[in-house]
Amino acid sequence: MLPKIVTEIPGPRSRELAARLRRSESRNVTFLDAEFPIFWARAHGVNVWDVDGNRFLDLTSAFAVAGLGHTHPSMVEAMNKQAATLLHAMGDVHPTAVKVRLCEELGRVTFGRWNGGSAKVILGSAGFEAVEAALKTAFLHTGRRGVIAFSGGYHGLGYGALEACGWPYFREPFRRQLAEFATLLPYPHCFHCPFGNEDASRLGGDPPACEKSCLDQLEAKLRGVLATGEIGCVLVEPAQGRGGEIFPPAEFLPLLRRLCDESGAVLVFDEIYTGFHRTGPFFAGEAAGVVPDLICVGKALTGGFPLSACIGRAAVMDAWPESTGEALHTSTFLGHPVGCAMALASIAEHEKPDVSAQVIAKGARLLAALRAIHSSRIGEVRGRGMMIGVELVQGADDARPDSAAAIRVVKRALREGLLVLAGGPEGNVLSLTPPFGLADSEIDWAAARVGEFLTTES
Numbered sequence: 001m002l003p004k005i006v007t008e009i010p011g012p013r014s015r016e017l018a019a020r021l022r023r024s025e026s027r028n029v030t031f032l033d034a035e036f037p038i039f040w041a042r043a044h045g046v047n048v049w050d051v052d053g054n055r056f057l058d059l060t061s062a063f064a065v066a067g068l069g070h071t072h073p074s075m076v077e078a079m080n081k082q083a084a085t086l087l088h089a090m091g092d093v094h095p096t097a098v099k100v101r102l103c104e105e106l107g108r109v110t111f112g113r114w115n116g117g118s119a120k121v122i123l124g125s126a127g128f129e130a131v132e133a134a135l136k137t138a139f140l141h142t143g144r145r146g147v148i149a150f151s152g153g154y155h156g157l158g159y160g161a162l163e164a165c166g167w168p169y170f171r172e173p174f175r176r177q178l179a180e181f182a183t184l185l186p187y188p189h190c191f192h193c194p195f196g197n198e199d200a201s202r203l204g205g206d207p208p209a210c211e212k213s214c215l216d217q218l219e220a221k222l223r224g225v226l227a228t229g230e231i232g233c234v235l236v237e238p239a240q241g242r243g244g245e246i247f248p249p250a251e252f253l254p255l256l257r258r259l260c261d262e263s264g265a266v267l268v269f270d271e272i273y274t275g276f277h278r279t280g281p282f283f284a285g286e287a288a289g290v291v292p293d294l295i296c297v298g299k300a301l302t303g304g305f306p307l308s309a310c311i312g313r314a315a316v317m318d319a320w321p322e323s324t325g326e327a328l329h330t331s332t333f334l335g336h337p338v339g340c341a342m343a344l345a346s347i348a349e350h351e352k353p354d355v356s357a358q359v360i361a362k363g364a365r366l367l368a369a370l371r372a373i374h375s376s377r378i379g380e381v382r383g384r385g386m387m388i389g390v391e392l393v394q395g396a397d398d399a400r401p402d403s404a405a406a407i408r409v410v411k412r413a414l415r416e417g418l419l420v421l422a423g424g425p426e427g428n429v430l431s432l433t434p435p436f437g438l439a440d441s442e443i444d445w446a447a448a449r450v451g452e453f454l455t456t457e458s
């Protein structure tokens with residue numbers, strides 16, 4: 001359903017809640033100003049209603065979580081059933097059958113589908129916990145403390161994941177407490193070539209002719225760091241999500257696989273953002289035909305419950321010693337039965353035959369509509385499936401980021417009933433990760449609005 005705005009934005013109830021939040025929550029958490037935020041009251045499918053009764057069209061899936069739509073009936077049913085039966089168990093002491101089934105299913109939909117291999121799982125709650133489980137696993141498996149991660153990469157903000165974070169903004173305030181085990185290398189990005197290739201930055205879009213040279217330069221850097229013999233892990237997003245919806249050249253992941261095989265480092269795909277059909281295939285790495293050693297999932301795994309997982313090849317995961325009664329890596333809510341039940345329901349939905357085709361078709365329509373917008377503020381429109389970035393720049397011949405324009409669009413969109421986020425380390429990329437069930441008319445309407453926002457001042 002298209003938006004319906006019945007009050008000013010933010011409405012009186014949202015403003016009242018914002019004032020109370022300002023007094024009660026740490027001031028760094030929720031951004032509050034006269035135009036932002038609205039407070040959510042309910043959501044269904046592709047729509048969100050705020051506490052003032054306004055209806056919005058959601059182009060975010062609430063941080064790429066609700067790909068199958070908000071309050072999806074299968075997940076709600078699984079949640080209600082499980083909550084009424086058993087709300088909490090003892091994850092690593094006296095667990096549940098539903099945890100067993102989820103571990104089996106996670107192995108089946110990853111390594112089972114990829115190469116028929118057996119897999120083992122460590123469950124967590126937030127995404128960063130899955131990443132930290134992967135970092136620990138790689139360390140135990142290789143005995144090497146070093147990690148290669150990438151500029152612009154985002155893996156969550158726990159101290160371990162933060163160490164591998166490619167955003168100075170998040171690292172700097174805590175840098176002196178970080179353990180300094182990560183080396184950040186450039187993430188290949190055609191629009192802003194990290195190797196300074198001007199042609200690449202002007203061509204944009206699909207990998208340009210210089211693709212090989214960019215990867216040659218990256219390979220030299222990777223080899224240089226791997227030659228220290230201290231790297232046990234290469235942690236990478238197959239496509240960068242919060243980094244600004246960046247899709248690397250096709251040969252990037254195969255290069256990482258090759259170098260990890262040569263050096264013995266563990267290849268970790270962080271698919272917390274890209275997993276569960278966000279980019280079209282079940283997992284984004286599948287498009288490159290590359291199988292990692294470990295994969296981290298979260299967000300859309302449940303469609304709306306904090307549950308994450310690090311899934312790995314059994315031979316790598318078995319670097320963990322058998323538990324002797326005290327798990328080395330666990331938490332109170334590990335394997336939460338409600339989350340496990342929802343994840344099982346979500347996996348069943350994702351295995352329905354038409355999901356991938358739907359994401360590809362809808363995403364192609366949205367991408368084409370956005371590419372048809374003529375605005376000198378648009379540097380590049382890029383995307384795969386329902387993961388699309390509109391990078392805003394200073395002008396037709398000036399690719400410097402225009403984050404002020406992105407903020408203006410986000411706020412104007414909100415006033416007109418459209419939920420959009422600005423992403424990327426500079427905050428200048430309109431980040432569109434809608435629920436997959438967006439109707440064609442909603443796609444066309446949303447793209448037309450974005451075009452209008454970019455071509456007329458608010």
Ligand SMILES: Cc1ncc(COP(=O)(O)O)c(C=O)c1O
Nearest residue numbers: 126127128154155156241272273
């Ligand atoms: C690729 C990726 N990894 C990890 C995380 C961290 O997940 P969480 O915020 O649940 O800790 C995110 C969150 O956006 C993400 O996009």
